[in-house]
Amino acid sequence: MLPLCKHTLHAHHCFAYFTALKNCLPSSCLKRWASSSVPRITTHYTICPRDQDKRWEGMNMERFAEEADVVIVGGGPAGLSAAIRLKQLAAECDKELRVCLVEKGAQIGAHTLSGACLEPRALEELFPDWKERGAPLNTPVTEDKFGILTKKHRIPVPILPGLPMNNHGNYIVRLGHFVSWLGEQAEALGVEIYPGYAASEVLFHEDGSVKGIATNDVGIHKDGSPKSTFERGLELHAKVTIFGEGCHGHLAKQLYNKFNLRQNCEPQTYAIGLKELWVIDEKKWKPGCVEHTVGWPLDRHTYGGSFLYHLNEGEPLVALGLVVGLDYQNPFINPFRELQRWKHHPSVVPTLEGGNRIAYGARALNEGGFQSLPKLTFPGGILVGCSPGFMNVPKIKGTHTAMKSGMLAAENIFKKLTDESIQSKTQGLDVPEYEESLKKSWIWKELYSVRNIRPSCHGPLGLYGGMVYTGIFYWMLRGKEPWTLKHKGLDSNQLKPAKDCVPIEYPKPDGKLSFDLLSSVALSGTNHDHDQPAHLTLKDDSLPVNKNLAIYDGPEQRFCPAGVYEFVPLESGEGSRLQINAQNCVHCKTCDIKDPSQNINWVVPEGGGGPAYNGM
Numbered sequence: 001m002l003p004l005c006k007h008t009l010h011a012h013h014c015f016a017y018f019t020a021l022k023n024c025l026p027s028s029c030l031k032r033w034a035s036s037s038v039p040r041i042t043t044h045y046t047i048c049p050r051d052q053d054k055r056w057e058g059m060n061m062e063r064f065a066e067e068a069d070v071v072i073v074g075g076g077p078a079g080l081s082a083a084i085r086l087k088q089l090a091a092e093c094d095k096e097l098r099v100c101l102v103e104k105g106a107q108i109g110a111h112t113l114s115g116a117c118l119e120p121r122a123l124e125e126l127f128p129d130w131k132e133r134g135a136p137l138n139t140p141v142t143e144d145k146f147g148i149l150t151k152k153h154r155i156p157v158p159i160l161p162g163l164p165m166n167n168h169g170n171y172i173v174r175l176g177h178f179v180s181w182l183g184e185q186a187e188a189l190g191v192e193i194y195p196g197y198a199a200s201e202v203l204f205h206e207d208g209s210v211k212g213i214a215t216n217d218v219g220i221h222k223d224g225s226p227k228s229t230f231e232r233g234l235e236l237h238a239k240v241t242i243f244g245e246g247c248h249g250h251l252a253k254q255l256y257n258k259f260n261l262r263q264n265c266e267p268q269t270y271a272i273g274l275k276e277l278w279v280i281d282e283k284k285w286k287p288g289c290v291e292h293t294v295g296w297p298l299d300r301h302t303y304g305g306s307f308l309y310h311l312n313e314g315e316p317l318v319a320l321g322l323v324v325g326l327d328y329q330n331p332f333i334n335p336f337r338e339l340q341r342w343k344h345h346p347s348v349v350p351t352l353e354g355g356n357r358i359a360y361g362a363r364a365l366n367e368g369g370f371q372s373l374p375k376l377t378f379p380g381g382i383l384v385g386c387s388p389g390f391m392n393v394p395k396i397k398g399t400h401t402a403m404k405s406g407m408l409a410a411e412n413i414f415k416k417l418t419d420e421s422i423q424s425k426t427q428g429l430d431v432p433e434y435e436e437s438l439k440k441s442w443i444w445k446e447l448y449s450v451r452n453i454r455p456s457c458h459g460p461l462g463l464y465g466g467m468v469y470t471g472i473f474y475w476m477l478r479g480k481e482p483w484t485l486k487h488k489g490l491d492s493n494q495l496k497p498a499k500d501c502v503p504i505e506y507p508k509p510d511g512k513l514s515f516d517l518l519s520s521v522a523l524s525g526t527n528h529d530h531d532q533p534a535h536l537t538l539k540d541d542s543l544p545v546n547k548n549l550a551i552y553d554g555p556e557q558r559f560c561p562a563g564v565y566e567f568v569p570l571e572s573g574e575g576s577r578l579q580i581n582a583q584n585c586v587h588c589k590t591c592d593i594k595d596p597s598q599n600i601n602w603v604v605p606e607g608g609g610g611p612a613y614n615g616m
Contacts, residue, residue, distance in 0.1 A: 043224035075103030078385025079244035082406035087189035104198035108183035109176035122403035142288030164394035174615030198604035209428030210380030275321035285316035300462035340514035362561035370451035380428020449479025498553035525612030534582035
């Protein structure tokens, strides 16, 4: 066996390496490689099947299987709320119910990132006694500010009662800590939680219904061959599987295609949210203060805005960040560097001067809203939370809606599981009642009322047109206008060729307020075993150079907030190659969403890898 060199092979090595490996690599992988003159990059089994790879001959590929009543994928607010509600109902009715939850993060909350300003409505329904239980909601909102930034100035905008941005009654939270607390409540009720296990595959019954999931295999070399420590993943079978993977879930993408779930909705649209935590001078600390801005450093045609929240966590802590809509057109936009530039605004500097940055992270957000909700049920499975996209975009909140969707899923699943007339059914159960319950709930009313605010930003005035729309139509009609606006389409289709755009000159980081990318990624705690196949897979290894770099100047090296993608010169001095630094990946999914070639397919790495956020 010939191992790959530390970095991707250079072009002039390809022929010799191809000859040496042609007797052991999958034929499908060899065909892809041989048909191009670019270095081989992708070695993951989803692209290079193992059943065609002689290095896997004789390996035991059997998986141990466990049976449960309900399996939940994802330990976020939606998945944990579903698990808790199922166990609450089982206890109320004196029923035995096995609920298993798998989470790819090493700990519950390790991959959770949000602003976050929490509306407690769903929490109060789930745990009316949440204060007595010690839920970590320590900072009630005391002050709400909104403004428009120009390069040098801040123009205050009043927040009228009833507008989506009004945060009266909400709490500023460290969402990872809140999710960790939800995990403790779930375990106390008897939910079986398996952190560090990434759900890598959907399993199906012979009739096509979902049977459950399989967790990821471990012990695979970077070149795709088995290690001596190789272990097959575990199968978890269930009557119903709840998919709550979060934004742009790896398995949800497959389910959309398998069951044609997006047939009757608009394409989902997204944003990337970048966040930092700072400890600041106590004299500048205003616990409970919430500030949002739009405008600079983004132009009016780039949707986005900033947040700055003062937390009350025993030390003078602020959470700050920038959200950038992924429907932007200029391939030279770099969301990470926009955030660093924003911190130098005259209205932001006084808060941060003399402070110390302690954490960094990034995550994609669903922004399609009501128009982009897919069909949510299918035989054997249900979608909940940010996976299908229940975020209220103008509120910049999705935790309360995610939790409520999980609770409604649990209530309808429990009714189905305890219906004696269908208890003998062995195939996956269909629960269409879940969608009907959603349509009767406050989630539906809330998302419907704000459905036109995000797409109203697509006009000639851009973001400011959206503000005018909100101020006139939403304020006057409360979302009851008889029309529904459409989105522009897939975010991956919005980039203009680099030749038609002006490059952006970003200032160098000063190491006090603004920082370089790699030192920022270090603060995320991100780690993956370097000797595993890159989970950023390419359907065609030649497209990054031949299309993305040639036409769009390689936007993946800018839209990735973790430095995963680099175009580096070939040793011959002629041309470039793409290098994927998979160890840096913070699991934000932006690359899978924004890639103009739609060539990147994000799949799960070995469980436990990724960021190690502490209350992000």
